[in-house]
Amino acid sequence: MEYQVNKKVSIFSVLAISILSTSFSTAVLSANDDSLTVYSTRKEHLIEPLFNAFTDKTGIRVKYLTGKGGALIERIKLEGKKTKADLFMTVDAGNLWYAGTQNLFQPVSSEIIKNNIPKHLRDPNGLWSGLSVRARTIIYSTDRVNPSELSTYQDLANKKWKGKLCLRTSKKVYTKSLVSSLIHHDGIEKTTEVVRGWIDNLAATPHAEDVHIMGSILAGQCDVGIVNSYYFGRLQAEDPNVALKLFWANQDSTGTHVNVSGAGVIKHSKNKENAIKLLEFLTSVEAQKIYVDLNKEYPASQKLKADNLIALWGDFNQDKMNLSVAGKNQADSVSLMQREGYK
């Protein structure tokens, strides 16, 4: 008997807690009318310092909710006009492009953004803007590879790399957009051959993370791989003498493939002006510096020289393909990799 009563009480208290906390969270939101809400697939530790800097400068508070890309996009879609989100931040141009096609964003025409961010890193219609750049390029063992042997992504399909190549899984966006760019430049047929050659040359099952690729090269499992520049930046910051180096791929042809993290203003934002202000701030030199310091990424802004560490790796030619193409080609790129059995 007593047991039953206790249980009832606790169920009620739980319900009370839930209802209270739900209303509490909405109350906080509505209390600050000019505060901003950001939905982000970029992780908390990488965005929080940026928002703090913005609040310090403007007094506008920023709340954020992190999540996974596909799921968060569905949530914003379903929230519709009632959404609390003012800005959607994500990594990978493919995701930004897709969010654009789902009518999540409204076009923004800001001279500040246009001045700060080069054209190929922005949506042609102003729906979103890139904020930081990650180059996806070749990494090699300084012990076992002579950089004169290296040239292009396509060349890694050459038989001379048999049993020496490590790649990241085709399930991750960075692989997808790299292959999308190859399809853009070379067409599907040629890219299929390249992907086939890559798979033949693999020394190990494609890795889940770029850090694992670097670990495998260091351990001698493979000699070359393709990684995002900032993963190497982080590793080098911890161990300056690490026996790895970046090689800028495709310098004599299309340029090294770059991808962005970026953001756009939500169509149903209640606070468009401040949202644009935040987006503009994120392209400013001050914010761009935070991007570089925090995560060893390249600034998207053309006005900022990269971090010292990155400057060490030398300047390189970027692939100037407009990044929305990476999104458009994504389905083709995934179909191709799945057909060829690239895991």
Added chain:
Amino acid sequence: MNRKENNSNFLMGMLALAVSFPIIVVCSAWFFPGTELWSHFLENLLPELIVSTLILLLGVGIGVSVLGTLLAYLVVMVEFPGRRWLEWALFLPFAIPAYVLAFVYLGVFDYSGYAQVWLREFTGMPGFDIRAGSWAIILTFVLVFYPYVYMIARASFKRQKIQMIEAGKMLGAKPFLVFWKISVPLARPAIAAGLLVTLMETLADFGVVSLFNYSTFTTAIYSAWGDFRSIEVAAQLASILVLIAFFLIYFEKKARGKAKYYSSDVSHIRPYNAEGISGWIIFLFVFGVFMLSFAMPMLQLVIWSMKKYSEEISQFYFNYLSSTGILTVSATILTVAVATMLALPSRRKDESKALQLLIRFSTLGYALPGSVMAVGLLYGVQNISLVSIHLGGSSINHILFGSVALLLFAYISRFMAIAFNSTSASSEQIKPVFEQSARLLGSSRMRLIKEIYLPMMTPGILAGGLLVAVDVMKELPATYLLRPFGWDTLAIRVFELSSEGLYDRAAIPALIMVFLGAIIMLLFIRLDSEKY
């Protein structure tokens, strides 16, 4: 009287239906036309995925059954050095989230992990890719999920009639024959129940398979959604998992059969005493499992944490802890309350196949990948909103999205299988004679529930609660999508750091989580020892 029982049946039905809500939404995706995506998948992806999923299920299934049963048998039936503490230590791996174990194993045992580096240096043997093939991922799943079988099989062995085993011994049967011919068949229902939960969780897993880059059915689901942006095909694929889980439950029921040779009291006499060298061999085996599945991963997490402790710990941790705590406690109480109501014995329920089917269906959320289920829930709410707008009302999306209530609902739906397994196991032991005599004495059903059923089901209810608590605490995808602002949990923190490759920092929230989970498991063990 009859009307009242009808009412309670109706209530159970409605409750089960409510719990099934997200599952129904996911399955309703078949009303949408399939796209040409299906032909691409059927041609290029599914044949391989079905084979690799079956290999995984088969390997993990055999692995957990053998390991879980063997360990349970050893600690219950055999006296060997260290048995007393190993008996409870073997519960602990349940507190480690599967994806955490996976990234620890990869960090230690893959080609660049130091275990392999040492091996190469000292023996000169060539290195190997542990992610090639499927043995390593099967082993990982086995080591993280064996406690499901171990827990239930152990309880079952404890209740086996000692006389039967003594009889076997007296007839001259060797220990192995007694194990194989008497103990295992008697424990079969328990083993099957543990196996069922394991297989459902393996089917739904996304974290471990991603880290190993092993393709399973969930790969196709996420590819449909993430690559081809077709949430309909993703849901259609996911509903196939529901179907598979349904078959698994059917087989489990079959395996359970009708036989029950349980003694109501528990014997503390161990029929076998392993002395000398054989005792130590058994010790080494059991201790090895404990080391590999718990002690070693913990040590690795501690080593990683030490490096990044000052960088990672911040005032945010108050927040992670409180959200984790509140969500875990509320979700557990609610889930177990619903599971108890669904498991209450009733003659009418026994007679209604439809109701039993519906209740079983409501437990299938466990086999769905968490984010698919969570999105299903959002779409379900959206549909209710559309109906409400159609009827002249307004949308309820903005009230429910990002509310604790919806998140709790998701947990109830997702973990019903775990809670219901426990509560129904304890209610099945209640003999129908209680209901008959209560009826004869003119006692109301309410009174019967309060005074007979609930007290008798209490151990099952509490055990289910503790298991659900550990699972809710580890849950990632549904929490990640549905949580309100600022309700980040420890599991989310682990994910955010590890998915950026920052394993050493991720070790800190992971360690806290395992610590809390271990406390819950210790509570479970205490409860368990009081029971016997």
